[in-house]
Amino acid sequence: MAEPTPQPVPPPAERGGYRFVLSARWLGYIALAIVAAVACGFLANWQDHRRAARDAEIERIETNYHGAARPLPEVLPDRTAPLPVDAEWSKVAVTGTYDPGATVLARNRSLQNQAGFYVVVPLVLDSGDTIAVVRGWVPTTSEGSAPAPEALPAPPAGEVDVEMWLRPRQDASGDSNPPGLIRAIDPDAIPGMDSPVTEAYGQLSAEDPAPADDGLTPLPPPSTDPGSHLSYTFQWIVFGIMILAGVVYAARREKRALDAARSEQAADAAPTEYVVVDKAALARGDRRSAGASTGAGRYGGGRTTRPGRADPRSPQSSRSKQSSRSPQRQRTEEELEDALLDSQGY
DSSP states (O other): OOOOOOOOOOOGGGTOTTGGGGSHHHHHHHHHHHHHHHHHHHHHHHHHHHHHHHHHHHHHHHHHHTSOOEEHHHHOSSTTSOOOGGGTTOEEEEEEEEOGGGOEEEEEEEETTEEEEEEEEEEEETTSOEEEEEEEEEEOOTTSSOOOGGGSOOOOOSEEEEEEEEEEOOOOTTOOOOTTEESSOOGGGSTTOSSBOTTEEEEEEEEESOOSOOOSBOOOOOOOOOTTHHHHHHHHHHHHHHHHHHHHHHHHHHHHHHHHHHHHHHHHSOOOOOOOOOHHHHHHTHHHHHHHTTSSBTTBSSOOOOTTSOOTTSHHHHHHHHHHHSTTSOOOHHHHHHHHHHHTTO
16 A cells, blocks of 8 residues: 655745734834834934924024014013013113123133123113123133223213013023122122113123224124924934834845744655555566566676676576465565566566
8 A cells, every 4th residue: 555645835825924923022123113212202302392493492592583672661661570481582662771890701601712891881761771792702812811891892981772572581590790790691780780670681782872992892682593303303203213114124034044943854854755565466467577587687798697696597496486376385465566676676
């Protein structure tokens, strides 16, 4: 009887798939990638909000800075009221008299990469209130120190019409200031100011009449650089996409590696080849098969016998044939198989 033929090995596409991603290791990778991608999404959203806030600030600065001058009470009705955010860099027009004796220098102010000071002079308004005005910038001396008060350019004497931009006060709490110097422009930290405008100060735009000694450097306009918030937003989005794409790529690589390993194992475990032997036919054709082995061999003429076996034409072989017919001397299965192999020339 023929032995059963083994079933063919299924191709790699039917044996693996992506079931390995359900393992604990891969589920951990996927969870970590999702958390990282969500974090990138939050960071991208945060940078986008910062970009939107900066864009709104730039629009406000450009509108106020280049707008027409308005009376101070129209923008800041109360001298102690905080300056509204929408009013920052608003241009106002006031009339008053400078108090040069109360001039102070705001230290640690650089301009074009050069150390220097802001010159801050109180302006006494017609209403009796006092507002601090930054008239300009001066560099440090050759010794690296602050210039002497008498060396500073003097403001216009008498009544003067001033146009300036309003800026919110800076917090000077905790500052230790030497005489004549301040770090933060805080009206409460400037000595000699009676009834001050406490929550704002001015940055000079124009004076009428103009000063006799115009030795101060005007301050530059505010920065309208939008910053890198938009590029950071796109970067975080790209990072999130790259994290998820990296997990997909790693899963595809592992699948290919597993399929290659399965294919190699299938090639090593090749199915066994079986020889089908019909024992009944072999018994019936025994004499004919044995005789054929003495003729022209498969691999050349002349007699061909296997080592250790008798020539079928010899008397001994004849006696073997006669004995093979005897029911008491039946050939074993091994002898039948050997006879078949003899007939095939092996």
